[in-house]
Amino acid sequence: MSTLQQVAFRAGCSVATASRVLNRNGPVSDEMVRRVRRAAAEIGYRTSGRAGNRRPAIGVLIPSITNPVFASSLSSIQSRAMHAGHSVLIAQSNYDPAQEADAVASLLQQQPTGLILTVCDPEHSPALSSALPPTVLLGNLPTQRFTAAVATDNFGAGRDLTDHFLRKGHSRILFIAGHFAASDRARQRYLGYVKAMEAADYPPFEPLEISFVNSLDQLDLSDVVSRLKPTAVIASNDLLAxxxxxxxxxxxxxxxxxxxxxxxxxxxxxxxxxxxxxxxxIPEVTMGAAAASLLLDMAENAAPPRHLTVPYRLRPGGTVRNLKAVS
Structure with a gap:
């Protein structure tokens, strides 16, 4: 049976340093963290923090458990985690930055192997302000501190969808989104819309920002439609559409x-x-599985963090009219 002393010897550090790394209870350099985790993985060492019969777990934070997008990601994360012998702990933020820190703190109490986080805005999230175990951002772009991320090009997606409307003769296109402070993905999609409109020499409308969590069956667009008279609306996600x-x-x-x-x-x-x-x-199933695989590789094998970009695909449907078509 492997011991902490063997881990320390293999990593070339003191037993105290190895303990700090594996129990996440003290300052250690990133290089030392990688060395100790790699050594532990190579000799099959497991910390006493996972003592007894408790199964190791991955902590996952999502904005909403009721959105099918996040349900798809969760399903693939769980499948990948179970294959690796891990369970999954779930928390949600309700698209509220103020709730993110509490949600992550709750996950950390369970001593997870690592975290997969979809936050409102990774550059300003209070959940990312403290020391964390290996962490992968899912859906968010990487930051200078958290460079492990799995996302799609939301800016490009917004631009390409707007170009689709422009090719069909639409120029008065309204963008409706949840509050940008609650979703950097929505903001990036809007910026792509702006880029496409400006490239076509059409003035973009200011976005209509609404709450993601309010009941959409009460949505009233009478004022904005009366004022702007759009021929088309782009919503920042399908449920909102x-x-x-x-x-x-x-x-x-x-x-x-x-x-x-x-x-x-x-x-x-x-x-x-x-x-x-x-x-x-947006291939959420693929993204979830990739995030779980990346996290496990980082946590168990001391692999370096990576940024993975997953491609999107425009799916034309029956809800867009071609204004250039002959009547």
Missing amino acids: IGVMGALRRQGFSIPHDISVAGFDGISLGLLMELSLTTVE
Whole structure:
């Protein structure tokens, strides 16, 4: 049976240093952390912090457990974790930056192998301000401190979806999103929209930011539609796009005859509607599995952190009208 002394000898450090690394209870250089974890992995050492029959676990933070996108990611994370002998601990932030730190603190109490986090804004998240075990950002871009991330190019996705509308003759395109402070993904998609509009010499509209967590069946777009008279609406995710379609229909608009609508994510619900939703498919299952694999490699094998970019795909549907088509 391997011992802490053997880990320290193999890593070329003191027993106290090896203990600090493996129990995460003191300052240690990044290089030493990698050396100790690699040594522990090579000789099969497990810390007493995982004593008894308790199974090692991965902690996962998501914005909302009810969004099908995050449910898909969770499913693939759990599958990969179980294959590696880990369980999964889940917390949600409800798209609230103030709740993120408490949620992560709750996960840390369970002494996880590492964390997979989808935060509102990684540059300003209070959840990322303290010392953390190996951590992978999922859906967020990497930061200078947290360089391990699995994401898609949300800026490019926003630009390409806007170009899709422009090619079909739309120039009055409204962007509706959750509050950007609650989602850097939504903000990046909007910036891509702005880039495409400006490249086509059309003035972009200011975004309409609404709460992600409010009931979408109460969404009222009468004022903004009356003022801006858009021919098309881009929603920052598919659930919001479906809510937008409901709001427009309550106002008497026909989709896509009067107003076209599109979203992001590619959730299966968008394919089950009377008109399939035009969307940008984000491979959340692939991203979740990649994040789990990357985290386990970092935590168990002392692998260096990496930034993985997963490709997206535009999925045309029946909710976008071609204004250039002959009537």
